[in-house]
Amino acid sequence: MIVFDLQCDAGHRFEGWFGSSADYAQQRERGLVSCPQCGSQQVAKAPMAPAVPAKGNTRSEAVLDAKQLSNRPMTPEVEKALAKLAQAQAKALKESTWVGDKFAEVSRKMHYGEADEKAIHGQASIEEAKGLVEEGIQIAPLPFPVAPPGKLN
Numbered sequence: 001m002i003v004f005d006l007q008c009d010a011g012h013r014f015e016g017w018f019g020s021s022a023d024y025a026q027q028r029e030r031g032l033v034s035c036p037q038c039g040s041q042q043v044a045k046a047p048m049a050p051a052v053p054a055k056g057n058t059r060s061e062a063v064l065d066a067k068q069l070s071n072r073p074m075t076p077e078v079e080k081a082l083a084k085l086a087q088a089q090a091k092a093l094k095e096s097t098w099v100g101d102k103f104a105e106v107s108r109k110m111h112y113g114e115a116d117e118k119a120i121h122g123q124a125s126i127e128e129a130k131g132l133v134e135e136g137i138q139i140a141p142l143p144f145p146v147a148p149p150g151k152l153n
Helices: 021-029 076-094 103-111 126-134
Strands: 002-008 013-018 043-045 097-100 120-122
Touching: 002 021, 013 021, 097 103, 103 120, 103 126
Parallel strands: 097 120
Antiparallel strands: 002 013, 002 043
């Protein structure tokens, strides 16, 4: 997944999560990308500073720093809430199994009793996620991006 900072023609900024840059371009061309605040479909990528994370092998546990999540100063309350959310996600991931791009397949197997139920996380396309929801399979997106195991530098 890739996260883009987006901005509509009215100046509203928001994030969009896509499978790839090509995914973003295709969805935008099809009119599927719109501002959540005003509904405008005149959306473009907003300028963003590159995020350069710490080397993955320098820390035993990847915990997000709330100060790095915004390009504007945050109130202490928002910073504290984001830090707690990042800690909760880190704990959940530690107790979960990475299934990569097999997320939809593994979720279905567990839902239909073909595999033991356990906490999992991985990647799914928008279409796969919608299909799971339509089948009544409970899923939820992670609030912060996650690098697959072995992809940290």
